[in-house]
Amino acid sequence: MIVTRWLDDDEQRAWRAFLTASQLVQEELDRQLQRDSGMPHAYYAVLVKLSEAPDRMLRMSELAAEVNSSQSRLSHAVARLEERGWVRRERCAADKRVSWAVLTDEGFAALAAAAPGHVEAVRQSFFDLLDPEQLHRLTEICAVLLKRTAP
């Protein structure tokens, strides 16, 4: 039988602070993007990754990995983005299972329109609150949280 190692008070506080802070920041940015640009943050992330890719295109599976999404989620998301004309799908000739997601000019324009407001929001709810020392440490800590190889 395994005895649960419950969280002590300090751990409780630490955990709830992390959870609440990250929720708060994410919700705030999601709301800002939805309100000002009519897209959730997940869609914004897709557009960003595509815009940074060579020829503004990526395989669906690569794109999913880049934006930290399941294939299913991405597939639905790209379907919506396609409806808006912001992304286009292209079947790969070499391997017909693969499809490429391609950022259209309209998609790039939508991203360009959304970006300034979003960056400003990120500054307000994140960077402007932290000094360089804190920022550096937070980055390190987050890197640690990410490093452990998923099971």
Add this chain to the structure above:
Amino acid sequence: MIVTRWLDDDEQRAWRAFLTASQLVQEELDRQLQRDSGMPHAYYAVLVKLSEAPDRMLRMSELAAEVNSSQSRLSHAVARLEERGWVRRERCAADKRVSWAVLTDEGFAALAAAAPGHVEAVRQSFFDLLDPEQLHRLTEICAVLLKRTAP
């Protein structure tokens, strides 16, 4: 005209690390709870807060504030929890607009059953990865992110 203060490379890294780390941790725990206990993390949080409240009951609006949720979201959530018999609603006699959410014995039992596995998961994806120094700093930083009064 306002000139956008774009993020420099360090800022990009910091921001993406924070976003990715917090998403990863949250998704992991959400998945764990859903898989092992059939509830999303948001519902678990509701049960926890109720279990800690005097008489295991809270007004809907207080509960919403405690779990960082909109009233609408909480109302839907409590409706689902009520269907499962984990929470019960009681109209307040003094102010009939108010309703109390009350944790039932079944709800408490469900929480008790879910907690050990969840705590273990939190250890694995959070505490076990950080040393005490990092934990302390992270808590401070998250407190800063939370402190700014929402507009």
Add this chain to the structure above:
DNA sequence: ACAGCTTACTTGAACTCTCAAGTATCTGGA
């Protein structure tokens, strides 16, 4: 060459969340 596994992606249904609108109740001032 071809049966069976793997890979890449899609689909559908169930569920949660959001936003806006709706209901009921209370409160403060004319």
Add this chain to the structure above:
DNA sequence: TCCAGATACTTGAGAGTTCAAGTAAGCTGT
């Protein structure tokens, strides 16, 4: 008193996410 506005909560519709299952195409070993 009474009504206009505030408060507490609910409801419904639309959208995104998840999970499991489904399709299609490539690979592998015999």
